[in-house]
Amino acid sequence: MNIGIDLGGTKIQVGIEKNGEIISQTKALLKEKDSLSSTLKQVINFIKPLMNHGVEGIGIGVPSVVDVKNGIVYNVTNIPSWKKVELKAILEKEFAIPVYVNNDVNCFAIGEHRFGLGMQFRNMVGMSIGTGLGSGIIIDNKLYTGINCGAGEIGLLPYKDKNIEYYASGNFFSSFYDTTALDAYKAAKAGDPEAMSQWNEFGLHFGAAVQAVLYTYDPEAIIIGGSLAKAFSFFKDSMEESFKDFIYPEIIKKLNILVSNNENIALLGAAALVDQALEHAGTVDNPSSSL
Template sequence: MTGVLCIDLGGTKAHVVEVSQNGLGKVHRYDVPSQGSKREVLAFIYQIITSHLNASCIGISLGVPSSVRVADGYIIETVNIPNWHSVSLKELLCSKFGLPVVVHNDANCFTYGEYQYGSHLPCDNFVGITLGTGLGSGVVLNGELYTGSNGFAGEFGSFTYLEGIVEGYSSGQFFKLQGLDGAQEAEKAMLGDAKSQMLFDQFGVHLGHALSLILLAFDPDKIVLGGSISLSYSLFKSSLFSSLSEHSHEMLVSRLCVQPSRLQYAPLLGSFALFINEIPHAKEVLNG
């Protein structure tokens, strides 16, 4: 069975797996040298690809936590891997491995994986939000992933907000900037700690404001939340919708579906689906 070697590269960890039309193989996890030099990060990517590439792989598809010029797979900048910027990643990988390569922002991969493989159809206009170390997002309009002219579409986390940007209030940074651990605060809130619950209420207010901008810009049918913080959705759902209602028209909010992701490894599945979309005849080859 032929497949595509898919990689989900994050700021701290990477997942690697061969994906075929039958689904995911065994997923392997690696720690990312996020503070390494540009050369060290690239060497790490070469190493994990080399470790898992085999004769059944017809290509390589990566989701990276970066601003990506999708047309040529050029890495513009990567906030959580500070030295990894201005990298012609697609060109380098094609040259080294002699296979077709697709490179996308990791939030685009998450969004497209959810759209294609999650339980969301019929749904033509769709937004995916990843709530982790930062806030990433992807947009599907009329059934197609929308990346914009330069690959920056959906960078809602960089919108100006209060004394900074949206990401500082609507991601793991909200807790980190207060010297707190989001996972620990979630555990305490689940056990009834009022102070911790108040933090998540505040988080929901900020995220609700961010989603109101998305709602007014794209009017999606559904917004799906991924990333580690989405696991605590029950702690901020109420304040999120209160904030949404305050900043958006009642009709839009009443028709909007917001839910946490239920699809495991959505970014890897999204990388696979994007490879099929962008590489000529890939689907026919994978179908044998």
Template sequence: MTNQVSPYITCVDLGGTKLAIANICNGRIISSKRQPINSTLNAADFNAFLIEQLSPFITESCQGICIGVPGLVETHSGFVIEVLNIPKWHNVALKTLFEKHFKVPTLVHNDANCFTYGIFKHANYQHFDNVVGVTLGTGLGAGLILNNQLYTGKQSAAGEFGSFPYLDGIIEHYCSGQFFKRQGLDGLTTFEQAQAGETKALNLFSELGTHLGSAIVQVVQAFNPDAIVFGGSVAKSAPFFLPNLQQTLKSTLPPSVFSALQVHYTQDANTALFGAYHLFTSEVMTRD
């Protein structure tokens, strides 16, 4: 797959339904692929799947691997503790597995932290001191830039407000693809219906915006960020849910806090991959 000579980093964005891989050289993607995953595989089979998918990307020019995982991880050891949307894949020494098989340094991070760092470094949000990145897809993930630094917490779970109690469940149930799934609907189909102007679909996205606004109020009151940036597959529907989200923020937050807050979204599907690239260059390649 890759014939390039220049050194590169293999970056991986693992989601609840798909896998994205890119070789990145000097901040530019030189080869990539996207692949659906089978989230019901057991740990051994899922590990084998990952190795099979990554193998064509690893050549002698590969300087290392950085993978973003949608769950709890210990970054220093590269240990995957738990991934709710891949329930049988847990307690995995992923860094050890990859380094033994591929013979290159490996960094394991939370996927939302990769996204947030990608926003900060690659999407040029470095003029903000405090940024919250929110990924809306199969589930809801979040990452924090506080005082110009990525803050991850002990198990890369800092900022993960999707698991906060909300109504009869948790925030993630009402503010991600699960919002549609719990009603027997498909998010993509509902998005297409909203684009066509169907009232029911438009109302669903308005409701999603209200739920998400209620959740973001808690985040803003806790961290008082300069900006909130949404990404992920559901974020492409932002024009349909942002009006209600903004109205909820405006009616709930102190006026000075609301007026100072910027709310953005990105449809760049590679943001987390670039975040993984920048995390590897800053955390691994700068070591003595």
């Protein structure tokens, strides 16, 4: 059994992975984000009660660029005190078990590939839509992070006058319509035509993000997660409409676009970082080894 931690800009979620399920789960808002010591103490205090379950390792997903080898996180999104945190060393000193750190959306992609809708695909991209837009890349059954754990930042590609993330994340609703994605979702569910029009416009922008993924990685599947995924039915049609000008229509025909159906999938992916590291250690001479 391994502990998985999903650390967001506003919340922390911790649980134990056992046979592809999360047990003993705890979640809460992240407190005193301007204090590194306070936030680290909160993380440690969440882990402590789970250590009596025979845990073998800890995996943690963080919304930042990560030095994966050394477990150092930099400039964590929405946690101003986390400029450079040697998270692996801190937690290994505290608990004396192996700790592995990666980007949170990479953990989402790993979770889908190991335990979720991505199990049937060798090449897939997980796209998480929330406050921002991130992607995790699986190529030939292996997570691809790039040299600096920066691969998959599709949202930061230039688009219109800003970048893709500005238009294809929750930021779209606050920037252009002075509302939130949640309120727009509730209004659309109630049949409000203005909200439905907003989601229709959003879908055109998200379609551009999908096209960027297709031109870059050409995966078998894209799996959509994050808080805005629940609104997929409201932007699906306009997203697909945006594909009409895609240069390679055969790619669109073969593409599988799925919506994540497991709210714990990022937590499962974080826990799987431990097994992934052990598998890699045992197969370093085998370039075809999978996750």
